[in-house]
Amino acid sequence: MQVKYSYLDQQFAEVEAYFEDLRKLVSSGEFTLGPFVEAFENKFAAYIGVKHAIGTNTGTGALILSLKAVGVRPGSEVITVANTFIATVGAIVAAGARPVFVDCDERYQIDVTKIEAAISPKTAAILPVHWAGCPPEMDKVLEIAGRHGIPVVEDACPAVGAKINGRFAGTFGKVNAFSMHPLKPLNVWGDGGIIVTDDDKAAEFLRLYRNHGLLDRDHVEIWGVNDRLQPFQAVVGSRVLDTVEGLVEARIRNARIFDEGLKGLESCIRPPRRPAGYREVYQLYLVTASRRDELVEFLVGRGVEAKVHYPIPIHLQNAARNLGYKRGDFPVCERQADEVVTLPAHQHITEEQIGYTVSVIREFYR
């Protein structure tokens, strides 16, 4: 049996409705920001329950701009984790700041007990990641940040639809970033990002900065960038947004079936703790496994496209050399880099495919 990691061909098997929308876009000639982008922004803001949504070209762009909007400048420090996609950290550097890492917990999320020790007078933001689509302990993050008067920016890139006690990811920090990359829960047909905030001044800055600092066609208020959401992707995103709750529910259902199926194998492979009140969207279905590399090879050999996100923690990447970290600085993160495996558990995976995957895993550990 084949269990594929990507599901895009299935998700977009019926494209006529999308094409209908795209033909309208092509006929409108509105290819730079404009009504299609605006309509999507409003729809997304209403979904998350925030005042402003500002579309950007990519999730990385959303992170860079969010950091700038809360005042991160050259010379600043920004606190985040080392077990994330490289873009989280690339964004900090692009905003001119120095990344400061803290270790993660057994849920693969920022260890809130380690944040305080990482704060310095230069800390300009705390950037917790909803890694794999799972919210970190945001109440604790907010409490610490509030005590020190430091703004929080959520890297909610993988986490459209995630919630804590009914409250959406993207509503905890001051300015928060989402990605709409094809393998994210709310996905478009290429790159796309979106920033959400309730802060009017931040929103005003973001709309200016993403479009060359142009107040209007003739007036440049600040040096800006071109980081605009593409109308083409806004049109696609708008239609996917109509389906996103269903997609998330399907992912949650599949994750539960998987968790259940892995019971009894805890000594070899186990899902993380899943505390009540946290709605994970399982952008990645991550579990911890012993003899991980062998397991991945075994699964792939049996047609199950398992992956590793990611084998090298960011503080040990070539790019991080001049930050002065070394192996041993973040023991939990480093151990997880050797143990995590991502199993295909997306919305198009069937119960039968999950059953097959579990049986292959059982066979491996027998």
Next chain:
Amino acid sequence: MSSYTVPYSALATEAALVKTELMRAVENVLDSGRYILGPEVAAFEREFAEYCQAKFAAGISNGTSALHLVLRGIGLDEGDEVITVPNSFVASASSIALAGAKPVFVDIGDDGNMDPQKLEDAISDRTRAIVPVHLTGRPAKMKDILEIARRRDLFVLEDAAQAVGASLDGKRVGSWGHAACFSLHPLKNLHAFGDGGMVTTQDPDLVAGLAKARNHGLANREQCDFWSFNSRLDEMQAAMLRVQLRHLDAWTETRRRLALRYNDLLRPYVEVPDEGPGEHCVFQTYVVKAERRDELKQYLIEHGVEALIHYATPIHLQPAAKDLGYSAADFPMTMRHVGKILSLPLYPTLTHAQQDRVVELVASFYQ
């Protein structure tokens, strides 16, 4: 729908001509399941490089990011200077600031492009690069600029955002400097249906660096060699751009024919953009220099012709440039142009009747 009888642009009309081809290109990407840096981007890069008579091309998310990434790639330190012109779109200068250097402006010549005579005076011991702009689709004086750059050992980045297909002495823009940046914004001659950009170069190391820089500094899925961000050309846009590229020569020819027709008909009333010796212009904008420009613009607009100014405020006088310390007196030729330039509607689907209407209005204004 536009309320103008002669609108400034006609993107919808142009797109309608190739809509079926475009939708087929989109469908091909969907069928491939490759949405990011797939075969369409790779194929478009090859085709675009060939079109520009360059060895290599790299697809970037937009023209501004293309400038930013190339400048960042040459390793600018704070206090380093990069020279460009003040009469361009703001991105020519903001990309320099974004890359961490100081934009230094040099005045333009009568052709509206960088004046090589004044270039030498603008060079200091902190100068690292020169960014000549091929404004409106007219090639800058690349031979003189390159000669100066060679003497002073400076990097030359062509800002060819508006000039795909333009050439000087038969050699296309994008093949002259160490690298060149193109915009594929909807109002460009070769355009995406959204944002897009390209870099061309003859330098294999430069293009290899860009391949990483546009994709988070990643050497492969797992290894990050340097901090960067995401500035990828969209696969969907690349697929649609390949359709557009197949029509580009025909569209450029039509544009040129219409521009030269404008030149003949408007010559009695305004200063028209004649091509200089060896220049092959592509007229991304058709810009005349007119007396009583503001009144003429108003008159045209009131009579249904959408005329624009590119650009009404030069970059050195923008609020964003305050800290650079320039004043209006610094660039006399730029200021002379700024007071007179007017962009008239020009695109492949512009009809002779529409063009005649523009000419008739200009004539009646000056009568």
